[in-house]
Amino acid sequence: MKMKKIMSIVLAAVLSLGVLTGCGQAGDGSGEKDGSQDTGGAKGRYLEEDIALPEKTSVYGMTRLEDGTLRIAAQDQEGRSAVWELSKGGDTWEKVYDLPEEWRQTDTFYVTHVCLSPKGDAFAATSQTLEQEQQTDGEMLEAPQMEEHFYHLDGEGNATEVPIKTDGYLYFLRYTEDGELLAQFQGMPVSSVDMKTGELTDKASGLQDITFFGVAKDLLYVVDYEGQIHSFDVETGDPLPKDEGLIEAVSQSGVSLDLHSLQTLSMLFAGGKEEGEIFFCTSKGLYRHMKDGDVSELVVDGSLTSLGSPDMGLVSLEATEDGEFYLLGVDSQSDKLLHYTYSKDTATVPGTEVKAWSLYENSELRQNISQYQKENPDVYVDLEVAVTEENGVTTSDALKNLSTEIMAGNGPDMMLLDGLPVESYVEKGMLEDLADVANGGEDLFTNISAGLEQDGKICGIPLRFALPIVEADTGSLDKIQDLQSLADTAEELKGTDPDKYIYSPYYDGAMLASLLYDACAAAWVREDGSIDSALLREFYTQLARIWDPEKHIDMEVEYAQIAESGSYRGYVGSLGGGVLQMYCDKFLLNFGALWSVSEFSELATTMTDKEGIGYKPLTGQAADVFVPKMIAGINSRSAAKEEAKKFVQFLLTEEAQIADQAGGLPVSEKALRAQIGRIEGSTIGSGMANDPDSYVEMTIKKPSPEAADQFIACIQQADTPALTNEIIRDAVLSQARECLDGKITPEAAAQAVTDKVDLYLAE
Numbered sequence: 001m002k003m004k005k006i007m008s009i010v011l012a013a014v015l016s017l018g019v020l021t022g023c024g025q026a027g028d029g030s031g032e033k034d035g036s037q038d039t040g041g042a043k044g045r046y047l048e049e050d051i052a053l054p055e056k057t058s059v060y061g062m063t064r065l066e067d068g069t070l071r072i073a074a075q076d077q078e079g080r081s082a083v084w085e086l087s088k089g090g091d092t093w094e095k096v097y098d099l100p101e102e103w104r105q106t107d108t109f110y111v112t113h114v115c116l117s118p119k120g121d122a123f124a125a126t127s128q129t130l131e132q133e134q135q136t137d138g139e140m141l142e143a144p145q146m147e148e149h150f151y152h153l154d155g156e157g158n159a160t161e162v163p164i165k166t167d168g169y170l171y172f173l174r175y176t177e178d179g180e181l182l183a184q185f186q187g188m189p190v191s192s193v194d195m196k197t198g199e200l201t202d203k204a205s206g207l208q209d210i211t212f213f214g215v216a217k218d219l220l221y222v223v224d225y226e227g228q229i230h231s232f233d234v235e236t237g238d239p240l241p242k243d244e245g246l247i248e249a250v251s252q253s254g255v256s257l258d259l260h261s262l263q264t265l266s267m268l269f270a271g272g273k274e275e276g277e278i279f280f281c282t283s284k285g286l287y288r289h290m291k292d293g294d295v296s297e298l299v300v301d302g303s304l305t306s307l308g309s310p311d312m313g314l315v316s317l318e319a320t321e322d323g324e325f326y327l328l329g330v331d332s333q334s335d336k337l338l339h340y341t342y343s344k345d346t347a348t349v350p351g352t353e354v355k356a357w358s359l360y361e362n363s364e365l366r367q368n369i370s371q372y373q374k375e376n377p378d379v380y381v382d383l384e385v386a387v388t389e390e391n392g393v394t395t396s397d398a399l400k401n402l403s404t405e406i407m408a409g410n411g412p413d414m415m416l417l418d419g420l421p422v423e424s425y426v427e428k429g430m431l432e433d434l435a436d437v438a439n440g441g442e443d444l445f446t447n448i449s450a451g452l453e454q455d456g457k458i459c460g461i462p463l464r465f466a467l468p469i470v471e472a473d474t475g476s477l478d479k480i481q482d483l484q485s486l487a488d489t490a491e492e493l494k495g496t497d498p499d500k501y502i503y504s505p506y507y508d509g510a511m512l513a514s515l516l517y518d519a520c521a522a523a524w525v526r527e528d529g530s531i532d533s534a535l536l537r538e539f540y541t542q543l544a545r546i547w548d549p550e551k552h553i554d555m556e557v558e559y560a561q562i563a564e565s566g567s568y569r570g571y572v573g574s575l576g577g578g579v580l581q582m583y584c585d586k587f588l589l590n591f592g593a594l595w596s597v598s599e600f601s602e603l604a605t606t607m608t609d610k611e612g613i614g615y616k617p618l619t620g621q622a623a624d625v626f627v628p629k630m631i632a633g634i635n636s637r638s639a640a641k642e643e644a645k646k647f648v649q650f651l652l653t654e655e656a657q658i659a660d661q662a663g664g665l666p667v668s669e670k671a672l673r674a675q676i677g678r679i680e681g682s683t684i685g686s687g688m689a690n691d692p693d694s695y696v697e698m699t700i701k702k703p704s705p706e707a708a709d710q711f712i713a714c715i716q717q718a719d720t721p722a723l724t725n726e727i728i729r730d731a732v733l734s735q736a737r738e739c740l741d742g743k744i745t746p747e748a749a750a751q752a753v754t755d756k757v758d759l760y761l762a763e
Contacts (some may be wrong), residue, residue, distance in 0.1 A: 073114035079105030097157030115173035163198035217271030249296035264313030309370035357412035363661035419726030431459035462628035464664025509740030519620030521723035540746035626718035629664035
């Protein structure tokens with residue numbers, strides 16, 4: 001596949017219309033516009049369909065020729081690149097020409113960019129690794145260097161080198177409607193490229209602090225580092241007055257214009273057929289805007305299509321003369337060509353609504369909602385996120401508000417129960433029994449999906465999960481049977497090698513406790529919901545034995561702020577960071593929860609490359625533990641229970657489960673194996689900015705079938721759900737910091753937690 005320079009694709013997906021108008025009609029085949037607001041029973045909405053790309057190709061870019069033909073440039077799995085065009089019927093691809101055979105991708109040669117002109121020609125950039133000079137002993141004198149070359153391709157694919165002279169790396173390319181190529185090089189303004197001389201001419205009046213740019217007919221839009229949108233005349237490069245209506249529309253939508261990738265953009269532009277008509281697309285949707293107009297019209301609602309999925313990155317947008325749109329995008333699985341057409345018979349607003357609720361933001365759920373609504377255009381899944389960085393709501397307030405709403409009959413239809421007091425909700429009859437759903441899916445790890453069974457009922461289904469794991473040399477691994485023996489082993493290893501750590505030296509007491517919390521907490525809770533103070537005291541006691549204050553590096557992290565925001569779950573409790581350190585011989589032990597297939601691939605690579613290192617499920621104070629994640633529940637008082645149940649059933653399908661935003665392992669074995677099968681070789685690295693000696697690196701290998709089987713066998717024996725109550729977790733971790741800092745004893749820490757939990761249960 002071609003070299004995709006994706007740093008990350010993190011796109012928001014909550015629609016906030018503000019001053020924007022509703023889902024108006026941008027085109028129905030006649031070219032007429034209808035900007036009216038939705039009314040009851042109104043018909044007419046844009047629908048999304050996937051257009052299959054040439055088989056097993058990865059796409060560089062897309063354009064529409066002057067006659068309306070859609071073209072793409074793509075590379076196949078053999079590393080060969082070609083230009084294709086879509087048939088008039090829109091169902092088959094025909095190859096126009098191959099790019100030069102000598103451009104076939106190798107380990108040292110890449111075609112990095114191919115930009116297609118509406119005139120039929122194209123521009124390409126290649127990059128190759130220069131040979132390194134060597135000393136007589138075979139050591140390299142310097143790091144590998146990359147060299148770029150640039151070419152103009154005529155309509156038949158004949159290449160002529162363009163002598164561009166610049167030290168800056170090529171970022172983005174766009175052709176204008178008149179066939180002029182605009183380029184953005186690192187540290188330079190947007191420039192016009194002379195195909196004969198390679199001369200670069202400033203097209204944005206010296207504006208160099210550029211994130212990205214876009215073109216819509218005779219308008220050039222440039223986004224700077226601060227997210228400000230600047231307008232220029234595309235022919236002269238002269239600045240134009242700010243389009244305040246466009247700027248306000250983007251601001252009101254809430255989309256971020258940050259650069260997240262060197263392949264994808266957060267905003268795309270396309271020109272319309274009317275004078276001054278502009279279309280722009282973000283994760284919030286596709287909008288129509290008239291130059292210098294006051295408002296922008298929402299044409300395609302991102303919350304009802306793939307645009308709103310956090311997995312979708314935007315590459316290129318084309319608008320047709322008859323009001324249709326083509327969007328080239330990329331997600332974690334493949335490139336996508338999406339086609340938007342107006343359906344006059346589809347309800348403007350979906351007739352069925354399912355209200356979903358989550359304590360914190362959840363990227364997998366966002367992606368799944370986009371998938372579900374695409375397949376069920378008459379259903380709208382409205383997701384409420386209770387605790388965000390913007391709303392200032394605390395975890396405890398969010399839980400109180402939810403309980404009040406449910407008891408009053410106004411609660412959500414479907415909920416993610418992560419962090420909620422599920423036992424209390426079950427006792428009060430607030431949750432529907434989903435035993436038929438939990439046991440009814442195909443290829444599910446039923447020990448996980450049905451693992452929250454209580455008194456014959458299953459009121460919560462984990463859609464994802466994590467597995468507590470311990471990694472060590474095989475001699476130490478054999479000794480670790482529970483929390484106490486883990487502490488024994490840690491004490492034995494302390495000081496055996498001054499250059500190695502037991503765990504990350506940047507972790508404070510709360511962070512260390514989070515690594516072991518999931519393997520222990522299930523043992524603490526009595527039948528009445530209270531905490532066994534003696535077992536909790538033992539947890540703090542053994543934790544103190546593992547704690548190594550001599551090697552702790554204080555990062556001055558305010559735990560109270562982190563815990564209250566809920567963001568600490570994103571970087572502590574995970575096994576992942578330690579795997580790389582074990583691989584590079586920096587750690588003596590590694591323990592925590594394994595959350596993703598990418599973490600498993602690192603573990604499997606270590607087992608392949610490093611003799612004498614192994615892993616197994618971590619037994620703490622509880623055995624055979626799994627960490628439930630994305631626990632789906634349905635409000636027993638909901639008026640939309642059947643539709644909510646259909647949505648949950650969809651969330652258990654392979655199609656939904658294969659989504660991978662690193663938020664947990666899929667509960668579908670088939671989806672898990674498919675995720676493992678998609679792993680490709682890559683190199684990862686990590687280090688502290690102020691410590692060059694801390695840098696470590698690993699080259700990931702594709703896990704073998706035997707490695708996958710071994711991992712799945714570990715999953716299949718897990719039958720004890722970890723404690724998910726967020727109130728208890730916060731209390732335990734905050735006291736761990738005080739305890740390991742020596743400010744309180746294990747006895748006092750355990751008592752403080754039990755007092756808080758008893759008070760919470762009494763409310």
